[in-house]
Amino acid sequence: MxxxxxxxxxxxxxxxxxxxxxxxxxxxxxxxxxxxxxxxxxxxxxxxxxxxxxxxxNQENFFRTLPVMADAVESLLVLQENYELFIVSAATQFPISLSEKVAWLGEHFPFIKWENIILCGSKNIINTDYMIDDHSKNLDYCMGKPIMFTAFHNINQTHHLRVNNWKEVVDVLEKTL
Known part of the structure; x- marks a missing residue:
């Protein structure tokens, strides 16, 4: 299946x-x-x-040195047991970030295959069953079920299912199985 x-x-x-x-x-x-x-x-x-x-x-090493969100690594390891995961980042706006993001993912999420990393401009073409993002501009065009990850800039938006952390993401997605 x-x-x-x-x-x-x-x-x-x-x-x-x-x-x-x-x-x-x-x-x-x-x-x-x-x-x-x-x-x-x-x-x-x-x-x-x-x-x-x-x-x-656009500063060198800005994206390469980003901290990992709490529980993200462990949560993706759990989710990959039942889902195919794709990392999708609108990275082309900041070209210096492209190689830094690939290196960052390799360091923190080495279990994500290179084929499952999508660095793009617009996410409108992404067609997955679920999309987890912090921007409505990406979720509004989601072809599957959008899940909004809480961030300072979206706290007042209420038109998507909201999760506040990675433990909530796992809980939501495990209920859909």
Whole structure:
């Protein structure tokens, strides 16, 4: 029997880009932004200095050194028993991130085959049974069942099934088997 498929976003889902970006932005801009202080803001509202933000996201080793989300590795190991996992990241906007993301995945998720890593621009073409992402712009076009991973910028959005952490992801998906 063919396994159901899951598309899993990297930044904000597998990788804790929020903490990393806040630390880099505060250092570059001399601010004291915290995760709590940006809850409910869009990324543009939270990080107002676009030139600084763009510079950070194009900085060598930014994506390579992202911290892993709590319980992500263990959760993917559990999920791969019953699902085929695809890591899908809209990486082409920041070309320097392409090789860094592949290296990051190789280090933290070595059990994900290279064939199951999709680095793209738009995710509109992704056709899996489930998609886990932190951005509505990706989930709104999901051809399967969308699952929103909580992030500061989506906290007020209520039109997708929401999960707050990887333990909740596993619980939700194990109930669908």
């Amino acid at each position: 063919k396994k159901k498929t899951i598309a899993i976003d990297m930044d904000g889902v597998l990788a804790d880009i929020e903490a990393h970006l806040i630390a880099y932005y505060n250092k570059e801009h001399g601010t004291a932004i915290t995760k709590d202080s940006i809850q409910g803001f869009s990324e543009e509202e939270a990080f107002k200095e676009k030139a600084i933000l763009h510079g950070i996201l």
